[in-house]
Every structure is written in structure tokens, then in C-alpha cells.
Amino acid sequence: MTEEAANIPLQWVGPIKIIGPEVEGEIEVPLATYEMPLWPSTNRGASICRKAGGIRTVLLDDRMTRSVLVEAKDVETAYNASQKLHQRKEEIAAAIRETSGHVRFVDMHHQIVGNLLYIRLEMTTGDASGHNMVTKAADHVLSWICTKYPELAYVSISGNYCTDKKVSAVNGILGRGKSVISDILLPRTLVKKYLKTTPEQIVQLNIKKNLIGSIIAGGVRSANAHFANILLGLYLATGQDASNIIEGSQGFVHTEVRGEDLYFSVSLPNIIVGTVGNGKQLDFVKKNLQKMGCTDCESGANARRLAIITCATVLCGELSLLAAQTIPGELMSAHLSIERPIGASQ
Amino acid sequence: MTEEAANIPLQWVGPIKIIGPEVEGEIEVPLATYEMPLWPSTNRGASICRKAGGIRTVLLDDRMTRSVLVEAKDVETAYNASQKLHQRKEEIAAAIRETSGHVRFVDMHHQIVGNLLYIRLEMTTGDASGHNMVTKAADHVLSWICTKYPELAYVSISGNYCTDKKVSAVNGILGRGKSVISDILLPRTLVKKYLKTTPEQIVQLNIKKNLIGSIIAGGVRSANAHFANILLGLYLATGQDASNIIEGSQGFVHTEVRGEDLYFSVSLPNIIVGTVGNGKQLDFVKKNLQKMGCTDCESGANARRLAIITCATVLCGELSLLAAQTIPGELMSAHLSIERPIGASQ
Amino acid sequence: MTEEAANIPLQWVGPIKIIGPEVEGEIEVPLATYEMPLWPSTNRGASICRKAGGIRTVLLDDRMTRSVLVEAKDVETAYNASQKLHQRKEEIAAAIRETSGHVRFVDMHHQIVGNLLYIRLEMTTGDASGHNMVTKAADHVLSWICTKYPELAYVSISGNYCTDKKVSAVNGILGRGKSVISDILLPRTLVKKYLKTTPEQIVQLNIKKNLIGSIIAGGVRSANAHFANILLGLYLATGQDASNIIEGSQGFVHTEVRGEDLYFSVSLPNIIVGTVGNGKQLDFVKKNLQKMGCTDCESGANARRLAIITCATVLCGELSLLAAQTIPGELMSAHLSIERPIGASQ
Amino acid sequence: MTEEAANIPLQWVGPIKIIGPEVEGEIEVPLATYEMPLWPSTNRGASICRKAGGIRTVLLDDRMTRSVLVEAKDVETAYNASQKLHQRKEEIAAAIRETSGHVRFVDMHHQIVGNLLYIRLEMTTGDASGHNMVTKAADHVLSWICTKYPELAYVSISGNYCTDKKVSAVNGILGRGKSVISDILLPRTLVKKYLKTTPEQIVQLNIKKNLIGSIIAGGVRSANAHFANILLGLYLATGQDASNIIEGSQGFVHTEVRGEDLYFSVSLPNIIVGTVGNGKQLDFVKKNLQKMGCTDCESGANARRLAIITCATVLCGELSLLAAQTIPGELMSAHLSIERPIGASQ
Numbered sequence A, B, C, D: 001m002t003e004e005a006a007n008i009p010l011q012w013v014g015p016i017k018i019i020g021p022e023v024e025g026e027i028e029v030p031l032a033t034y035e036m037p038l039w040p041s042t043n044r045g046a047s048i049c050r051k052a053g054g055i056r057t058v059l060l061d062d063r064m065t066r067s068v069l070v071e072a073k074d075v076e077t078a079y080n081a082s083q084k085l086h087q088r089k090e091e092i093a094a095a096i097r098e099t100s101g102h103v104r105f106v107d108m109h110h111q112i113v114g115n116l117l118y119i120r121l122e123m124t125t126g127d128a129s130g131h132n133m134v135t136k137a138a139d140h141v142l143s144w145i146c147t148k149y150p151e152l153a154y155v156s157i158s159g160n161y162c163t164d165k166k167v168s169a170v171n172g173i174l175g176r177g178k179s180v181i182s183d184i185l186l187p188r189t190l191v192k193k194y195l196k197t198t199p200e201q202i203v204q205l206n207i208k209k210n211l212i213g214s215i216i217a218g219g220v221r222s223a224n225a226h227f228a229n230i231l232l233g234l235y236l237a238t239g240q241d242a243s244n245i246i247e248g249s250q251g252f253v254h255t256e257v258r259g260e261d262l263y264f265s266v267s268l269p270n271i272i273v274g275t276v277g278n279g280k281q282l283d284f285v286k287k288n289l290q291k292m293g294c295t296d297c298e299s300g301a302n303a304r305r306l307a308i309i310t311c312a313t314v315l316c317g318e319l320s321l322l323a324a325q326t327i328p329g330e331l332m333s334a335h336l337s338i339e340r341p342i343g344a345s346q
Helices: A038-051 A075-087 A089-097 A131-148 A170-174 A188-195 A199-216 A227-237 A242-248 A283-291 A301-325 A330-339 B038-051 B075-087 B089-097 B131-148 B170-174 B188-195 B199-216 B227-237 B242-248 B283-291 B301-325 B330-339 C038-051 C075-087 C089-097 C131-148 C170-174 C188-195 C199-216 C227-237 C242-248 C283-291 C301-325 C330-339 D038-051 D075-087 D089-097 D131-148 D170-174 D188-195 D199-216 D227-237 D242-248 D283-291 D301-325 D330-339
Strands: A004-019 A025-032 A055-071 A104-113 A116-124 A153-156 A177-186 A252-258 A261-271 B004-019 B025-032 B055-071 B104-113 B116-124 B153-156 B177-186 B252-258 B261-271 C004-019 C025-032 C055-071 C104-113 C116-124 C153-156 C177-186 C252-258 C261-271 D004-019 D025-032 D055-071 D104-113 D116-124 D153-156 D177-186 D252-258 D261-271
Touching: A004 A038, A004 A227, A004 A301, A004 B025, A004 B227, A004 B283, A025 A038, A025 A227, A025 A283, A025 A301, A025 B004, A038 A177, A038 A188, A038 A227, A038 A301, A055 A131, A055 A301, A055 B199, A055 C075, A075 A089, A075 A104, A075 A116, A075 C055, A075 C177, A089 A104, A089 A116, A089 A131, A104 B199, A104 C170, A104 C261, A116 A131, A116 A170, A116 B199, A131 A153, A131 B330, A153 B199, A170 A261, A170 C170, A177 A188, A177 A301, A177 C075, A188 A199, A188 A261, A188 A301, A199 A252, A199 A261, A199 A301, A199 B055, A199 B104, A199 B116, A199 B153, A199 D199, A199 D252, A227 A242, A227 A261, A227 A301, A227 B004, A227 B242, A242 A261, A242 B227, A242 B242, A252 D199, A261 A301, A261 C104, A283 B004, A301 A330, A330 B131, B004 B038, B004 B227, B004 B301, B025 B038, B025 B227, B025 B283, B025 B301, B038 B177, B038 B188, B038 B227, B038 B301, B055 B131, B055 B301, B055 D075, B075 B089, B075 B104, B075 B116, B075 D055, B075 D177, B089 B104, B089 B116, B089 B131, B104 D261, B116 B131, B116 B170, B131 B153, B170 B261, B170 D104, B170 D170, B177 B188, B177 B301, B177 D075, B188 B199, B188 B261, B188 B301, B199 B252, B199 B261, B199 B301, B199 C199, B199 C252, B227 B242, B227 B261, B227 B301, B242 B261, B252 C199, B261 B301, B261 D104, B301 B330, C004 C038, C004 C227, C004 C301, C004 D025, C004 D227, C004 D283, C025 C038, C025 C227, C025 C283, C025 C301, C025 D004, C038 C177, C038 C188, C038 C227, C038 C301, C055 C131, C055 C301, C055 D199, C075 C089, C075 C104, C075 C116, C089 C104, C089 C116, C089 C131, C104 D199, C116 C131, C116 C170, C116 D199, C131 C153, C131 D330, C153 D199, C170 C261, C177 C188, C177 C301, C188 C199, C188 C261, C188 C301, C199 C252, C199 C261, C199 C301, C199 D055, C199 D104, C199 D116, C199 D153, C227 C242, C227 C261, C227 C301, C227 D004, C227 D242, C242 C261, C242 D227, C242 D242, C261 C301, C283 D004, C301 C330, C330 D131, D004 D038, D004 D227, D004 D301, D025 D038, D025 D227, D025 D283, D025 D301, D038 D177, D038 D188, D038 D227, D038 D301, D055 D131, D055 D301, D075 D089, D075 D104, D075 D116, D089 D104, D089 D116, D089 D131, D116 D131, D116 D170, D131 D153, D170 D261, D177 D188, D177 D301, D188 D199, D188 D261, D188 D301, D199 D252, D199 D261, D199 D301, D227 D242, D227 D261, D227 D301, D242 D261, D261 D301, D301 D330
Parallel strands: A004 A055, B004 B055, C004 C055, D004 D055
Antiparallel strands: A004 A025, A004 B004, A055 A116, A055 A153, A055 A177, A104 A116, A177 A261, A252 A261, B004 B025, B055 B116, B055 B153, B055 B177, B104 B116, B177 B261, B252 B261, C004 C025, C004 D004, C055 C116, C055 C153, C055 C177, C104 C116, C177 C261, C252 C261, D004 D025, D055 D116, D055 D153, D055 D177, D104 D116, D177 D261, D252 D261
């Protein structure tokens, strides 16, 4: 394919113990990264979560999107067309189905700005992350629209209301990719023994750093410390299009002290993962997906399983980092002890 | 280091012809990605830009940040402390300098929320991207603060007002990493011949998709089609912490028709790149950085050179994709022709 | 009622000539404001729009919302409850209908964060803006939910996902209040004669100021110069809860040069107006609404008419200000000539 | 001035007891609003805060801004000009001083997007809110710039990077208007007796509604329930340009349980108020400002006093509403008992 490669160091972390309606078990997870502290840190989170009985993880929604963009001569024409299109959802669903055996229409939303009509097509795409599948389907629907409605003219196959690999609020509100949430109740004794901190300290840090700190930084639909690191590591190790960490990392940590214990949750409202398609044909990717049990489920269930594993892994990494940041000096000394041997150039 | 690795396919694109005050020349650029169409697409952009005389690229600013978080008993105490700290910038600069020969204090900003005081320390970090260098320096400053001002208590080494690997407005407004802008004037004849479109069509698409489309998607300080793809490819190929594409991809395309021609610009207000530190010690990374001329400049200039190359490469990739999206059906057929042989599973 | 009052100066502007499927005619509009230049400026816009044949205005959507907030012990319980609730939409619709003869269920969306369940109830509220009507209905639904699902506990009657009087992306994406768009094609001769500028200059200013300027300011779903001023004036003059200008002013200007002429549009995706309820019983409000023809239509149509008039008025004010800003020195000299006689204290 | 007026009902609330470095005392505050429940609700908050010893309020920063917009032929020219301008701050300060005896240069920031240069001029404006004062000064600076730097061309007197009356992150991060924070420690007994709730319930509601709820709604730098209502009422009663509630209401509530008690704070990073200028010459405004002690301080101190009073009042209103929302059914029954006699149409 190409003679050269970027060989990103990869280690397996876990096992991550997952419980829940769709996936149960202890699963090892590959993370490819240049940031070595990610491995022991995620492992620490995984370890305490196993001791606490496992991470409950639920997949709430699943759809991939592409927003086509057309324009009319004025708002009235654009509006009338939008109304007619919503009455022809079945024809649009049929047109989409023609483009692949794996793609199915789910829903459709639109926005009008002056004479511009943005149509956000939502579909399931089986085990594929679905970028190309929805583009192909959208391309077909767009031709159909421009033929049936000569009052609408092509502007773009993608109007950025999808939205792919860019900061947005729309993906979390209308859904894009998989919506997954993990939570766990951690006994105080475990928190103190293994994380060297208390439920109260983690809850306070989450409020002051992840919630308030993100708000004053001018973030959008984001409240976490480093979801991005874990997503990137797992995406690279499993052949994902890692640019999708941009919107994927727009997720939330919510915690509370319950009695003596720590309730800790991680919500990922829109992550994009797949087990077939670009990147998945590479040998090491195939092997990694297989080892995670993400190759032999029925269509759609492999990608859902991968999303569930991803969310539970993000919880482990986030829990560990937050715990470390509650302790003065801890983060730096952990970094130094891990990186010094190999990353001495700084 | 690790026995396993994620071997991300890598190809060299370009050469990218760059002109400007700091970097001049034709430079080949390595992109590691699972998305094969990225290579020919970026190459197409690079080719037309060479024919047009090169991409003017300017580095505007350079600083790395870490925001520590402390708390007082009330707002008055927090405010008074903040005022005193601003009067002791020289002592803080000295404390920072003690932590590394490469780190230098640049400036300091703060935010107060109730009794919480977020202090954003800004530093130059030589050729390092500087995550660890600023953490170490911030750790030292934080100890100093908590010692000198017992009315302030430690909350976190990072208060998310830095902000690292998360969506924000603060990084673009106050600066984080390198601020770089590339622009070029493309003659109409080249646009028509090589991109099969017109300056007017690209300008219109940029307005309707990148500007308006991003706005209605609820984006923040973001107006582009796929900066993330090019950043990711280049970051993986050069040993960068690719999680930083999250805020790094929050940048802008601005275009206009000038007479008959196309003015096309790409602004990246806050990208994080380095040529030493984590990841840079790997053989393929060293080799790639060397081939790009990013190893033998004076301290700081290697990383600046890499940032300039990054921005020019992003321009090539963005120009090519936007051109393709002006033409109905073009994006899909390009994808299919490139991916079919290897990515047949969809 | 109260012996004292804030007596905000009020002038009628227009008439505003409106065309479109729901409202046609020339309508005078009252604006109450401390900023005197708003009247002549809006009048200037109204005048040129009359000459150009009127402002096409379309109402696209109409719903009011309240998001209740409940919590479960974990995500699985919250998710299961959300699924059951979506299957009982008819019962929820019936519960809502019991609370008022004017309120009707439209749709329901939710978000889950960890164990927190935000349920966004959407309703039509006749001619009322509907704040209290949806609160009353939501209160009833919330009691019903907590009774039927003892696994869910009350957190708040409003979870800020509504969202009322606060910056958001959700109101524009899912809808809240009325969605209205106005547009017009202005002949170049009129633009030059009456606005002393050109279509090209206005289009360029809109791109560089309203689109790019708003993006770099870290705005969210907002691209305009001063929608807020016109909304405030009209809201105060017609008894509206003017705090709703916050999310109401999150709207867009889209313009283009068409041949020789100027296409100019104003999109207000979520404005809240009503013709009955708080404030509407005051004599001057009644009189103003009556004069605008917003009291004798069938239920719901009065408020829709007011929304349509509002949008067309916003277009007049925005057009005039943008035109002024294309000309160096113009804005300041206009302000000075109007304010000097009465506002001399600066 | 005008024969007609919008006569907004006005009541005095309080007294608000304020303590702090700049303002001390019990001050009555006028609120003009169509929403009657605002008065008793704010009074309830004021009452408990008096019993607790008063609201500590600190003004942290004070500046007004206008961002002019110019363009160059390319980024290099724009960047070089920006560097030269920063070296001539003293000349710019002098040019600004020429335009009014009350205006003084404070600082200057800029953003470059391609060839576009946004220059954000920051000034103090005495007791005026300063919209016109900074526009006049910016107009003068802009002429000076275009004369001195013929390579820069006028685009707009305002480039939306100011930003006035629009959602932004820039105003909170770089400052615009007054930055004010109020806080108070409320004994548990008072919270239980007068607010019928507990410190824990208010803290939990603030986290789940104001912090998380605002984040998932896609808010930006905003975490509160109804700052807007109190700002609007006070702005209308004191002759302010109430459109500025848009960015003014982008503020934060931070609370915590301290021992048995409730720490409650309200941060308003960027509110615009003045005691001279448009609106202030009206008789009722003059009288209201006088009664609040905002007319006889030295220049600048009147407006600062008004900002401090505003923030303390916002705290009272916010505290009362949050307390009510912790109790099922409370909000609705409070509204009904207050509004029924006069607002019966719903």
C-alpha cells in the first residue's frame, strides 16, 4: 500500500471490565500513542474499576450523517421545498437504500438561512463508521433532489451541518455516530487506596476544572480533562479516522459523592467508530479488532461493541488523570518517572 | 520501547512551495493516514500552488500555556492575590526559568469565578511543543504561589483554561502554540485548468459551507472543511501529540475574487508542534523531521519551521477539497477511484 | 399596578412593507428605545424596502419549550426511562392538554449525561409567548413522570436545556419560539441612491464583519451587526419579555450580489413573541398591538403576525446599519447629528 | 422628545446590603419589567442576604472597546502593519485622547484572518457606558491608521470583534465593560428558614442546571438561571442600552457547601453600564440614579458604583430563583399567586 509508515508505539491496557445490556466481560484494549504515560494511567483506572465490579456502559443512539446544501432564489422557495421533502421521506429512504446494502435512512433535519437549504441526512451504516457510505447516499439523494426540484441548485455535497471533524453543537444535539455513556460507583476505600485521593476531591476538581474551567475557556459542549488522548490512542490502534476525535472528544464527566462513595460517569454523545472500511484491512488492525471481539458479531454490533469499549476505556483514563490532578505535584512526577528514560531531550 | 505498533500508512506529498519572511523553498511533507484520498488531494493543491509561485506563510505568534487553579475564601481575597501576582511577574519569570534551560516566561492572564482563581501562564519552549515543560514550570510556580500566599489553596495543576486538547475560544484569543497564516493568489486560468472550477465557485462555497455552515452547526472559532485531516496526517508522521488537532483545527479559510483571480488564505491561530520531546526520538520521526529541514536550525526555529510547513500543507489540502466540492458528484467519484482497490469492505 | 414606571421613548417606524404567504401589507411598527438613532436608521431601511416592492417574510416553525430535569441511580436506568417515555408521547400530550386550553404537545427531545435525564418538552401555546404555559404543563408532566417512574427523582422544573434567556445552540437547532426569515432583492440603483453604497460593499462587509468577525469573537450561531437593538425596541413597545432578545438575537445575515442587484436576508431561527399574557394587558401595549393588527386574528395567528413583522423590521434596521458601516466616518456622523440635541452629556 | 413612551412597570427592591472595598451600604434598586414575579423574588434574595451580613462585591476591571477592521493585500502586509501599530501605542493613545476629555486608551489587541486585520481598541470612558465615545475615538484612530499605512484599507468602523450586543467569548476573556463579582456565605439556618431549602440542594441544582445544563444546551461562557431578567429590569430603570444584556448575561454562578453553610457567588465578567449619555437625561432616570447614589461620585466612580449594585442585585435574584427550583411545584405556584390578578389572559 505504501512503503513507509508512521509506527506509533502501541500497548494493550486493561483488561477493562464492562457490564451492561449489550457488552459484558473483561476486554483488553490497544492504545497507540507517542505519550507513554497514557498506558499506566489508563491501566490504573482500569484496575480500580475491575475491583469495583466493572464499568456499566450503555449505547444510546447510532446514526451517521451528511448534510447536503442547495439554494433557491428566495426563502419562500427554499421553505416550500423543505416541506415537500419532509413529505417524501420514504422516497428518500428508498433512494438511500439503493446505494448500499448496509445503509438505512433514519431521519432528516434541515436548516434554512435566507435562501440556503441545509439538509442533514441521518442513516445507519452497519459496522462502517460510514463517512463514505453516507457521502455516496447523500450524493444520490442530492441528484434526486436537484432533478425533482429544479428550483433548487447544487451548492455542496457537504454543507458543514453534518458536521465531520469539526467542533459543533449539532452532533451532540441531533446525534452523529454513537452515543455512549459509562458509569461506575467506586467505594471510598478503593479511591483512597488506589487513587490516593477522596471522592470529595475528585468531585470538586471536576466542578472547578472540567465544568467551570471549560466554560470560561469558551468551550462548547465539552467538560472533560483529556478524553482526546484515549480516543486518539484507541482510534489509531483500530484503524479509525482519528480526525473524528475533534467532535468525539466533546463529552462530559459528571460525578457525585454518594454516601461515602464516588459516582463517576463519562458521556460521549457522538463518537465515530467502525470495524470495516478504510484502515480496517490492515493486518495489525484486523488482529486488534479480532482480539477485542469486534469482528464476529452480526452487522452493526461489531461497531457498537467497539464504541462501548471505547467509552469504558475513556472512563478509565479520565478517572486516573483527575485523581492525579487532585494531588499537588503528582502529575509532573508521574510524567517524569515514566518519560525520563526515553524522552530525555527536553 | 513497545513491541507492537500501529503502522499508519505514510506518503510524502508536495513539494510544497513556501515563500515568506522565515521559510523559503520547496519542501516535501509526510502525511500518515488511513484515508488514502488525502495524498492525491493534497498533492493536487500543492501542484497548483507551485505553479502560482508558492504559498506565502507567516508565523505571527509563539507561546505555550498551562493554567493553574487555586482558590481563596472569597472574591476579594482572590482578586487581591491576582493583583499582587501581576506585580511580581519578574519573580514568576525567574521561577519558571529555573525549571528548564529552554523555557521562558512570556505573559500571564487570569480569570476569577467567585473565589476561584485561574492563572494562565504563557511561555516559549524552544523547539519542544512544550506540554511537559510548561507543566513542570507551572508546578514550580504553583508551589511558589501557595507558599507566598497562604490565603490561596491548591486546586489543580491544570484548570482547563490552558486549554489543552479541548475545544476553546481562549487559545485563539490569547494564543497557544504557534499562530500561522498562509495565503496565495491563484490565477483564474490555473484554477480552471487544474481544479476544474472557478474563483467565484470556491469563494461562494467557502461562504456558504465554511462560514455559514459552521456557524449554524454551533461551531466555535472554526470555519474550514477539513483542516483536521491534514493536521492529523502531518502530526502522526512527525511524532506530534495528535490530540492537539482538536484546538489546532479551529481555524479559518478566507477567500475572495480579486479581479479575475482567487485569493485563498488559511489561518491557524493556535497549532501545537515541536521537533524535540515525546515521540521525536523514534527513528522514522527523526528521519522525517530531518528531511523537512526541521532539525538543524537554531533552537525554536525548527519548531517554527515545522509550523510554517504545516500551515502551507493545510492550505493545499483545503484548497483541493473545496474545489472538488464545488462540482456535483466529484467528491464521491474521487473517493471511489482511489479507495476501491484497497478499501472494498464497505 | 405600580405607581412608578420606566418611560422608554417610543416612536413608530415604517411603514414596513411585507409580502409573503401569511402576512401582506404596509405596517407601522413601534420601537421603544433610549438609542434615538435607531428610529431614523430603521426608517431608512424601511423606505428603500418599500421602493423595492416589500420584504418577503416566511414563518417556518413555531413551538415553545421547557426542559425538566430528573435523575436516576445510573445511566442504564436513565436510558431505559427515556425510552419508555418516548413510547408514551400520547399520554404526555394528554397530560399537557389538561393544563390549558391553548397548549398542545408538539414533540419531545432528551439528553442524558451520566445519570441525569434532561427532557425537553415542546408545545404550541396559541398567541402567548408561552413561558408560563409551558412551565405549568411541564410541572404537570414532571409530577406524572415522578409518579409513574419512581426510579426517577425530581431535580428541577428547568434544566437549562430549554433554554430561556440564555445563549445556546439548542434553540436554533431544535427550535424555540418562532423561526422567521425575511429577504429582499434590492436594485443597485436604489442601493446607490438611498444607501450611498453598493451591493458589493454590503456583501463584503457582511462576510468580513458579520460572518468572520463573529466567528473570531467566539460567537455561537450568531452573524449579525445589531439584531438586538431592533428586537429590544419592538419587544418593549409590545409588552414582550425582552430578556428573550438574548437567544432571539442569535440570527444570521446572508447576502449576495445577484447580477447587478443585492440579495439581502435576515434569519431569526428562534424569537419569542406573544400577544397575550404578561405585559399585554397594559393600555399602551394593547393599543400598539391593535394598531399592528395583532389582536383580531384567530388564536396563534396574532403572535405569528407579530413574529413576521418583527423579522421584517430587523431586516430594515440591519440593512441600514450595514450600509452606513461601509462608508468611513458615516456611522459616527449619523450618531452625532441625531443625538447631539438631546444626549449632550457625553 | 417623543410623545409616546413604553411605560414599563417599575418597583424598587431591596435594600440590597453591599460590603466591599468600593461600595458599602444598604441600597434600594429599581427594576422595570413586565414580569411581576421578579420583584418579590429579588426581594426575598435581598432579605436573606441582609440577614447574613451583606453581599461582598468587587469590581475587577473596567474598559470599553471598539474593534476597527482594515485589510491589506496579503497576510505579510497585515502582520507587519499590526507589529508597527503595537509599537505606536502612545501615538494611538494620544489620538484617542483628542476625541474626548473622558476617554483614555487602556490597551489594544488584534486578530488577523488571512489579509484581514481586526484591531480591538480598549479604553476607559469615565461614567459613560461609552458606546459612542469609543466609536468616535475608533473613528479617529482608523483615519489615522489609513493615512499612516496606505497599505491598509478601510473595511468597517466595527468588525464584530468588539463585540457589542452579541454573544461572544472575547468580551469575557479580554474584557469589555465592567467585570464584577459578588459573593456571600449564607448560614444553613437562614437558607432553611427563608428559602425553604438546603445548601446541598442549591449546590446540586447549580451543578446540574447552570453548569451541565448550560453546557449541553451549547452555551458559551454562560452558567446561570436568569441573570438576564435582573439585568434587564435594572437597565431599563436606569436608562441603559438594554441590548447589552446579551453579552452581559454571560456570567457564572459558583456555589459550594462550606461546613454547614452555603457559599454563593455570581460573576459578571463583562457588563456595560453608565450614568451619563443616552437615556440618562430623562427625568425618571436621573431621579433613579440619584436615589442609588450614582450621580455625585467622582468621574468613573458613579458607573462603577452602578455596576457593583447591579452585580449584588443579580445575586439576590439568582439565589431566590435557584432556591425555588429546588422544590417541586414551587416555581409555578409562586408565579400563579403573583400573576393571576393581573395577567389572567393565559
